[in-house]
Amino acid sequence: MALFEKREEVFCKRDREGWTAAKAALKAAGVRGMRAWHFEDEPPVGGCGCKLDIRNFGPKGRIDREMYVVTVPAAELERAAAALASLEARV
Numbered sequence: 613m614a615l616f617e618k619r620e621e622v623f624c625k626r627d628r629e630g631w632t633a634a635k636a637a638l639k640a641a642g643v644r645g646m647r648a649w650h651f652e653d654e655p656p657v658g659g660c661g662c663k664l665d666i667r668n669f670g671p672k673g674r675i676d677r678e679m680y681v682v683t684v685p686a687a688e689l690e691r692a693a694a695a696l697a698s699l700e701a702r703v
Contacts, residue, residue, distance in 0.1 A: 617645075617687075619683040619685055620684060620692075623681065623682035624680070626676070626678065628650075628678070637698070638695050643691050643692045643695060646683070648681065649681055651678065651681075652678055653678065
């Protein structure tokens with residue numbers, strides 16, 4: 613794997629279950645160089661540098677505001693697209 617290789621985004625949603633299924637499908641298809649991560653899409657509500665979001669303390673508990681992302685090398689894009697298309701066909 614090259615250090616500075618071009619990467620393509622194949623998954624970017626607010627869907628944790630879909631993200632884990634996509635990672636498993638890409639791994640099963642043998643796609644090499646897959647990178648998966650998540651980040652918080654919305655900043656917390658509150659002042660003074662508060663790390664607790666007051667919207668998470670409702671009757672339904674914590675709200676998932678994470679954005680889930682999977683990227684693959686450009687050379688593996690076709691294999692990844694085929695693997696994710698077969699995953700979408702099963703659902």
